[in-house]
Amino acid sequence: MRLIHFCSAWLLLVFIPRGCHGGNILVLPAEGSHWINMDILLEALHSGGHNITVVRSNKSWYIKEKSSYYNTYTVQVERNLDQEFITKIIFDYIKFERGAIPLTSFLNTAVGMIGTIVDVHSTVGELVSAILDDKELMRILQDSKFDLVLTDPSWGHGVILAKYLNLPLVYNVRWLIAGEAHLAIAPSPLSYVPITGSGHTDQMTFLQRVKNVLLQLINLIQNQVVVKLVYQKLCDKYLGSDIDFNQLMLDADIWLMRVDFVFEFPRPTMPNVVYMGGFQCKPAKPLPEHLEEFVQSSGEHGVIIMSLGTLIGELPHDLADEIAAAFAKLPQKVIWRYIGERPVTLGNNTLLVDWMPQNDLLGHPKTKLFVAHGGTNGVQEALYHGVPIVGLPLIFDQPDNLHRIEVRGAGKIVDIFSMTGDIFYQGIQDVLNEPSYRLNMQRLSRLHRDQPMKPLDTALFWIEFVMRHKGAAHLRTESYRLPWYSYHSVDVVLFLAGAVLLVLFTFVFFIRCLCTKICRSKVKRE
Known part of the structure; x- marks a missing residue:
């Protein structure tokens, strides 16, 4: 009997029209x-x-x-x-x-x-x-x-x-x-x-x-x-x-x-x-086997990941060499998305990849730092996972995105146009060794995730x-249909100013006429 009831309920669920339809x-x-x-x-x-x-x-x-x-x-x-x-x-x-x-x-x-x-x-x-x-x-x-x-x-x-x-x-x-x-x-x-x-x-x-x-x-x-x-x-x-x-x-x-x-x-x-x-952010999935093995080999030092986004796959050779040399001095392992010519200063701790599962790497517990150009997608993924940033902004909105992170104490900007290997290395060390950067980014992450939907x-x-x-x-507002002078009430201000001036002029004219009349009366009496 229970089986019959179950089948009947299942058929009802299948054949009753749905409340929503595909668009x-x-x-x-x-x-x-x-x-x-x-x-x-x-x-x-x-x-x-x-x-x-x-x-x-x-x-x-x-x-x-x-x-x-x-x-x-x-x-x-x-x-x-x-x-x-x-x-x-x-x-x-x-x-x-x-x-x-x-x-x-x-x-x-x-x-x-x-x-x-x-x-x-x-x-x-x-x-x-x-x-x-x-x-x-x-x-x-x-x-x-x-x-x-x-x-x-x-x-x-x-x-x-x-x-x-x-x-x-x-x-x-x-x-x-x-x-x-x-x-x-x-x-x-x-x-x-x-x-x-x-x-x-x-x-x-x-x-x-x-x-x-x-x-x-x-x-x-x-x-x-x-x-x-x-x-x-x-x-x-x-x-x-x-x-x-x-x-x-x-x-x-x-x-x-x-x-x-x-x-x-x-x-x-x-x-x-x-x-x-x-x-676009979501919980991290398991890494591919070769990446997981590389990440685990970092031990207690952890991993740094670097990506300059979809638009910037490579850099001028001398700049790439400076970055690679700085990475080579670090005890951390580094995963760097880079499709240009292999830097001559690349260290054994750095893995170059054509593509990386960025979200999954940012969500990995061994990831300590994200070196990023400041694109909206990457910055928000780092914020979601609570990973501090060393920013190398280049163009478009990237400097402003990273500035918003920096003023909240969750990252540090390094000027890529005047950067040397030593400056880049020091920027990484500052963020890695000062706990407040990670703590601030984790606080932002908690705020970001605390939403009703x-x-x-x-x-x-x-x-x-x-x-x-x-x-x-x-x-939709209709404000954009207004001419600029109406939107900013310039016409209203001019009208009111004109009205005030008219009242003042009328008042001054009345006083002047009154004074003139009084003066004439006084002259006649004398």
Whole structure:
């Protein structure tokens, strides 16, 4: 009898309609490390029963054409961002910065990089044209009845395609075209919100605030140049001349922000900004046998791991030799992800690898230190596992990410452009031998993990929320539609100032008339 009841209950569970249904999601990703965290999100969406379709170029660097959890449409293009392109940018930047003085370094970052930024987004623009000019592909996309577009807005292609297909839009975001995403959507008082590249905290001196304002003006100029030369032209061609790309960029339903306020400085935010910092982090899995054997051979000294991320696989030879020589003097074992020519000073304690299971190594109990370039993914994985950092920031957001760790006492920055082997060695020794670095990072880790929902679950909820409700218009502010003078109430201030002046003028005129009348009466009596 119990068996019959069990079978009946099982059949009911199988055949009763489910309360949720799988969605149909179109994904326009960015390349490099941006794809790595997008890929994690897509795999989780697939596990939740959703159908995923990715549009990629035939020269895609990271995005595979075949996958077990997403479908692809591959678009033919002449060029794309690849390892060679990025390596050249990095090497040119390092070469310049190693011989630069502070002023020329600032000007190079502010002005000299504009041409490179425009070139990068021009390749994205070519991808947009290839997609929208492919009539068969567009027919397929329109017939597929997608529920939403998921994109990384550091590239502008997903924004344009979402508008063309008239679909709700969700961002997996930290950066827009030329700046941190908060600066575009949320009130950002420059008195305490540090601009990317400033190296400031939320407590700035007067001169730091001056620099902060200048950097924001430069960001706005860079953004306008890229939009005018690349994306606005695409909007005019495919969406109509009445569509403003800057407004289109801010019209997303949900902004899934890849930070949290354990890492970020407190600042104003908006209702449709959802924080999922560390969503890619997870408990460590067992290491491959050869790596586990190497790690265990470190004994009580433990292991240091070094990686400069997906974009920076190698360094100039002399710089790599300095780093290798410093590692050779340490009692710890070192695992270094490096694909360049083998440094001549490499010690027996250092293992070079083309790839490493970074998250699993950071979660290993023998890992004592992470030498990192400061990319968001790596910094958040170190924070999740409580591993202190020696930072070698190079470009983009890396100095600011590491500065946030350093001011919280959880790491130390070494200037890679002026670094020698001895300076690097001393930086490692400082972090290894001062317990406060590890204790502070472990405190940050406890704060980060103490949340009502896992960051990945939060992200999935809000993506499904947009699908259930066909958008999230009630969470979107309309402030970006206002002209700047209305947003900052300049017109109201001028009106009120005019009214006050009118009252004062009327009062002065009345007093003057009264005085004149009194004086005339007095003269007549005399």
